[in-house]
Amino acid sequence: MHEISHALLKWYRKHQRSLPWRGEIDPYLVWVSEIMLQQTRVDTVIPYYLKWKKRFPTLQALAAAPEGDVLLLWEGLGYYSRARNLHLTAQLIHEKYGGVFPQDPNRLRSLPGIGEYTANAIASICFAVPLVAMDANIKRIFARLMDFEEPLTSQFAKTQLANFGRTLLGEINAGDLNQALMDLGSSICLPGDPNCELCPLSPYCVSHQNGTQTQRPVMKKKKEIPTYQVVAAAIINEHGEFLLAKRPKGGMLPGLWEFPGGKVEAREDDPTALLREISEELGTSILIGKKIGGYRHAYTHFRVVVRAYLCTLDGPAPQALEAQEIKWVTREQMQGFAMGKVDRMIARDLCGMGSILL
DNA sequence: TACTCGTGGAA
DNA sequence: TTTCCAAGAGT
Structure with missing residues (x-):
């Protein structure tokens, strides 16, 4: 495990992406970027993030804005409850926490629009809380490293993933680990056709050894849409x-x-x-x-x-x-x-x- | 657990 | 053209 995280961070130091929110530690801006990135590609988010940062540079600016302005800026990004929840949560933090972002993951988790992933992402990146932010990239990488043979929807699968993540994390900085895994997942360990030749983790990857990497994670088939x-x-x-x-x-x-x-x-x-x-x-x-x-x-x-x-x-x-x-x-x-x-x-x-x- | 909630880019 | 699916949350 120690070797895996070492190889990953070595790769990350050299190949990490340059992103507008990369290196950011202001929890407000990290939060905004994490919400925008939910189910949304990086290239799509970047112009919205830059516009947002200009129009609502602080939590106070967001809290004070009319909802129509917030939705208008969000237009085209989809999943509009994210925008309403950003607005709502900004007002909530402003009123109940005196405008100061909570650091406790459980407290973050209780805010509208912040689930387990986003709470862990904010806490790890901004406050160095040792938690894995289990997004689709990280689940996919873990499933391949373990050659996990079942869909990831069951409670058992979630426990396995969490245990693997906890072990991998060890004493490493969780913010770095999370972002390194996400970069690896978006550039190397791709869903369809992973570039295992370029992957720093392939020596440790069981599905790569078994040749099953394109079949991991096992996906449930989805029903037809009318x-x-x-x-x-x-x-x-x-x-x-x-x-x-x-x-x-x-x-x-x-x-x-x-x-x-x-x-x-x-x-x-x-x-x-x-x-x-x-x-x-x-x-x-x-x-x-x-x-x-x-x-x-x-x-x-x-x-x-x-x-x-x-x-x-x-x-x-x-x-x-x-x-x-x-x-x-x-x-x-x-x-x-x-x-x-x-x-x-x-x-x-x-x-x-x-x-x-x- | 499984379904709802947008959009756009890539294959 | 169709299909997949991306830094998930809420119910």
Whole structure:
């Protein structure tokens, strides 16, 4: 074990990546980077991290910001509850901890959006607490080093991984170990086709010796994902403003703005579905005009094919029956409202349409 | 335990 | 085009 960590740190000293948050010890910034990096690639995170650091340089700046600003900066990163939890936790630390980041992993763990991984990452990197931050990279590396033959989802597997990590850690600095393993996992010990020839740990890797490295870790097969047909209405009023709805809490994309609409049910055509959705969501009716565009998008558990139509109101004033809030906004104002990918594409196409006539 | 929650890049 | 899946958390 001692030899493994020695070989790893020797490799890390030479090959570690240069990243905007690498070497950072301000727990606020380490926290922000760790949250952004959850399920998200480094190359995607970097521009967001730099923007964030500029706009919200301190925990106090974040705590004082309006939620709309936070979501707008986050737009495009996905998993938007991360942004709301950052905001929430900043306010919580500001109020309950006097703005000082807690160091105790258990206390960190109790904050919204901080789970076991992130708590251990912050504690190890900022405060040298001796804990392994068990992310997907580290699990994969450990599973290969051990040639672990089962999926990693069981409690038994988690115990095995934790024991292996504790032994490997020994007296090494945990922040260095964690970041070294993550760099190795992202550049050498890749999920699909690991570069074992370049790996400093291959002499100690059981799956490499057994030739099973591409089969580790054993993954459970995932179920198929459905595709839904969806319609959306860009309702324009006499001032050239469009109706946006703020999505409800609890579902997808909470707090983000969208064009009203929804799923086309079985045996419905687009107009029928759209009129039904507008009635349910806004308590009014519309006239459906020309098609703005068609959009394909893949979420984690389903795909959608969205068709958006230019519409006008044909009934009483719309009410926010399901949305948190509704608002008439000009095309120019729309970029100031945080949206998911599909609605942003619709908004973009709307802006490219020039003068609009039904 | 298993499912929900986004998006984009790579193969 | 499709599939995979990335520094996970919450329920």
